[in-house]
Amino acid sequence: MDRIKGVELSGAEIVVRCLQEEGVEYVFGYPGGAVLYIYDELFKQDKVRHVLVRHEQGAVHAADGYSRSSHKVGVCLVTSGPGVTNAVTGIATAYMDSIPMVVLTGQVPTHAIGQDAFQECDTVGITRPCVKHNFLVKDVKDLAATIKKAFYLASSGRPGPVLVDIPKDVTTHQCEFHYPETVTMRSYNPVRKGHAGQIKKAAQLLAEAQRPMVYTGGGVILSNAAPLLTELVQRAGFPCTNTLMGLGGYPATDRQFLGMLGMHGTYQANMAMQHCDVLLAIGARFDDRVIGNPAHFAQNPRKIIHIDIDPSSISKRVKVDVPIVGNIPDVLDDLLKQLGGAKTQDIAPWWKQIEEWRARDCLRYDRKSKIIKPQFVLEKLYEITGGDAIVTSDVGQHQMWAAQFYKFDKPRRWINSGGLGTMGFGLPAAMGARLANPGATVVCVTGESSIQMCLQELSTCKQYRLPIKIINLNNRYMGMVRQWQQFFHGNRYSESYMDALPDFVKLAEGYGHRGALIDKPADVEPALRDALARKDELVFLDFITDQAENVYPMVPGGKGITEMILSEEL
Amino acid sequence: MRHIISILVENEAGALSRISNMFSARGYNIESLTVAPTEDASMSRMTIVTVGSEDVIEQITKQLNKLVEVVKVVDLSEAEHIERELMLIKVRAGAKEREDMKRMADIFRGRIIDVSDNTYTIELTGNGHKLDAFIQALDQGAIIETVRTGASGIGRGNRVLRI
Numbered sequence: 001m002d003r004i005k006g007v008e009l010s011g012a013e014i015v016v017r018c019l020q021e022e023g024v025e026y027v028f029g030y031p032g033g034a035v036l037y038i039y040d041e042l043f044k045q046d047k048v049r050h051v052l053v054r055h056e057q058g059a060v061h062a063a064d065g066y067s068r069s070s071h072k073v074g075v076c077l078v079t080s081g082p083g084v085t086n087a088v089t090g091i092a093t094a095y096m097d098s099i100p101m102v103v104l105t106g107q108v109p110t111h112a113i114g115q116d117a118f119q120e121c122d123t124v125g126i127t128r129p130c131v132k133h134n135f136l137v138k139d140v141k142d143l144a145a146t147i148k149k150a151f152y153l154a155s156s157g158r159p160g161p162v163l164v165d166i167p168k169d170v171t172t173h174q175c176e177f178h179y180p181e182t183v184t185m186r187s188y189n190p191v192r193k194g195h196a197g198q199i200k201k202a203a204q205l206l207a208e209a210q211r212p213m214v215y216t217g218g219g220v221i222l223s224n225a226a227p228l229l230t231e232l233v234q235r236a237g238f239p240c241t242n243t244l245m246g247l248g249g250y251p252a253t254d255r256q257f258l259g260m261l262g263m264h265g266t267y268q269a270n271m272a273m274q275h276c277d278v279l280l281a282i283g284a285r286f287d288d289r290v291i292g293n294p295a296h297f298a299q300n301p302r303k304i305i306h307i308d309i310d311p312s313s314i315s316k317r318v319k320v321d322v323p324i325v326g327n328i329p330d331v332l333d334d335l336l337k338q339l340g341g342a343k344t345q346d347i348a349p350w351w352k353q354i355e356e357w358r359a360r361d362c363l364r365y366d367r368k369s370k371i372i373k374p375q376f377v378l379e380k381l382y383e384i385t386g387g388d389a390i391v392t393s394d395v396g397q398h399q400m401w402a403a404q405f406y407k408f409d410k411p412r413r414w415i416n417s418g419g420l421g422t423m424g425f426g427l428p429a430a431m432g433a434r435l436a437n438p439g440a441t442v443v444c445v446t447g448e449s450s451i452q453m454c455l456q457e458l459s460t461c462k463q464y465r466l467p468i469k470i471i472n473l474n475n476r477y478m479g480m481v482r483q484w485q486q487f488f489h490g491n492r493y494s495e496s497y498m499d500a501l502p503d504f505v506k507l508a509e510g511y512g513h514r515g516a517l518i519d520k521p522a523d524v525e526p527a528l529r530d531a532l533a534r535k536d537e538l539v540f541l542d543f544i545t546d547q548a549e550n551v552y553p554m555v556p557g558g559k560g561i562t563e564m565i566l567s568e569e570l
Numbered sequence: 571m572r573h574i575i576s577i578l579v580e581n582e583a584g585a586l587s588r589i590s591n592m593f594s595a596r597g598y599n600i601e602s603l604t605v606a607p608t609e610d611a612s613m614s615r616m617t618i619v620t621v622g623s624e625d626v627i628e629q630i631t632k633q634l635n636k637l638v639e640v641v642k643v644v645d646l647s648e649a650e651h652i653e654r655e656l657m658l659i660k661v662r663a664g665a666k667e668r669e670d671m672k673r674m675a676d677i678f679r680g681r682i683i684d685v686s687d688n689t690y691t692i693e694l695t696g697n698g699h700k701l702d703a704f705i706q707a708l709d710q711g712a713i714i715e716t717v718r719t720g721a722s723g724i725g726r727g728n729r730v731l732r733i
Binding site: 124125129132136153185186187188310311312315316319 | 591629632635639640733
């Protein structure tokens with residue numbers, strides 16, 4: 001956009017023009033005093049559409065779901081003070097999972113900052129630890145360049161949320177509008193290409209591996225590296241596992257896929273992770289839920305190659321032999337070239353071992369149960385949708401079962417809060433995902449506790465006609481809390497029982513949606529089929545499930561990843 | 571082990587707090603921190619003295635580099651470097667102590683920069699050990715007030731930190 005000579009725009013107009021320049025389709029937000037001028041400008045145009053949520057947390061999660069399902073930058077707009085503090089949970093959620101997002105926040109006028117003004121809070125201070133970067137714009141002349149920087153920072157390098165705090169007077173001040181085409185910052189230059197020597201070393205290690213293992217995380221999804229990863233794994237014939245954040249990075253229905261690893265990972269994935277001799281880690285960060293106790297993990301010697309865009313993720317919890325800092329697709333491209341001619345080892349004995357582990361069938365559950373098993377609902381959901389739905393989830397047992405039982409063959413179909421573990425994420429994230437993918441089947445897998453944390457967004461779904469299918473696995477407990485209490489706190493179910501639950505069917509109807517209660521296994525499939533066939537309606541399916549069901553396998557906190565509690569052992 | 575980390579950072583509001591926040595949020599330790607603009611007013615130079623294992627220091631430098639406003643980071647203690655700290659110390663200097671106190675300041679190459687009927691204020695520069703030694707050498711009852719800047723450091727010879 002060229003400078004418009006002589007024409008001065010207000011700060012509010014500039015904000016909206018910047019969003020237009022960035023090609024922003026949707027802004028998720030909630031108006032308030034400090035952002036009134038911006039809302040006024042939004043009203044006067046129709047390029048950037050605003051989605052009115054019912055709580056600012058919902059706005060951020062919706063922008064987050066929009067981004068995760070589309071690889072575009074999510075954008076939200078909230079007012080000062082409580083608008084910001086309500087948004088913080090959403091921002092921290094996006095930060096932990098490295099989601100590209102721009103958060104625009106209103107602020108009290110510059111002269112009132114620091115005066116404890118009405119609806120004032122130290123936005124930049126409060127959000128500093130949970131954003132990739134943030135800005136307070138004090139001069140309208142800096143506004144356009146700052147917003148440009150925010151989009152650039154959010155989407156480059158290791159992505160993350162970037163916040164721009166805009167005082168109310170800045171939205172009324174005027175200046176010429178000029179949207180910069182590029183950004184140069186001497187302090188910020190993310191790398192792309194990996195170090196050639198390191199990539200060569202990695203290729204050598206992989207070629208010599210007797211027991212190779214590929215372990216990938218959210219970085220593969222975020223960098224759109226799934227096709228290259230699949231090519232690499234299939235060409236090499238290696239086993240592959242994904243983290244919770246990495247599901248869909250490698251096709252789950254492929255034989256080389258061992259399932260998710262970690263605290264609720266499969267037996268075969270955790271065993272292979274522990275016993276491999278060369279581990280190729282890509283866009284993953286060896287976090288506590290993935291490798292359990294690092295000292296236990298280190299007991300088995302293995303060479304580790306770690307590819308990540310963020311140097312600080314490398315050798316943070318686990319010492320790495322071959323670090324490769326770079327953009328994953330660039331590095332995989334080079335690695336594939338390096339591997340091209342190399343002769344790999346005969347790994348048939350390793351596969352034989354893995355198949356023995358796989359034969360334990362660690363996800364087995366009672367299929368003859370007269371009470372609905374949550375796993376059964378998810379298996380059916382997978383069958384009926386042909387694995388082609390976008391599935392969002394909240395946090396808890398249902399999240400783990402969804403990750404275990406819904407087989408994601410493609411990236412950006414599985415949307416959940418892995419890092420922060422935010423209950424209430426699922427429904428607003430589903431709204432964002434549906435807006436980013438019109439026509440797609442979007443399912444929110446949740447529980448009766450999680451869904452109540454952002455329930456108000458059912459109203460937003462009505463307003464924007466978002467036909468999300470809510471799968472409420474209702475066990476009348478905070479299931480994961482209850483499971484830990486059963487295992488580690490002597491069956492004392494302290495405050496984990498959900499008494500006085502609402503009638504979810506009536507509740508859904510109250511918001512103008514359709515609801516159904518399902519309490520018999522035989523009704524599960526018909527109910528799912530009926531709901532999924534209703535293309536234009538939000539359907540809330542309240543499945544009354546087995547209260548005592550636990551997620552297996554389970555690695556207790558602080559234990560090694562092979563120290564799993566398996567279902568048949570209990 | 572003790573490390574001296576030098577940081578070039580954009581001279582922007584909040585940059586200091588981003589850095590100190592990162593230390594506290596990740597449980598790293600700051601022994602001292604000094605910061606002031608460089609010859610280029612758009613950039614500040616910070617010296618942080620910290621203590622940690624090699625792994626911790628590696629993470630600290632990586633986490634610092636990750637901050638958007640940080641331009642460059644170097645661990646000065648990796649190679650030859652010079653370290654200086656300034657102390658201003660106010661001591662009792664009545665008629666009885668005056669001569670002794672003056673001699674003590676001279677021995678440590680301190681300068682008396684303010685004098686009253688019963689006090690001296692002494693300026694002393696050196697590494698932390700020297701300043702500690704001066705404090706130890708004084709009669710503890712004679713010390714009225716001390717203020718120290720924390721260490722600043724610079725690489726020796728051709729070792730430079732600039733953009």
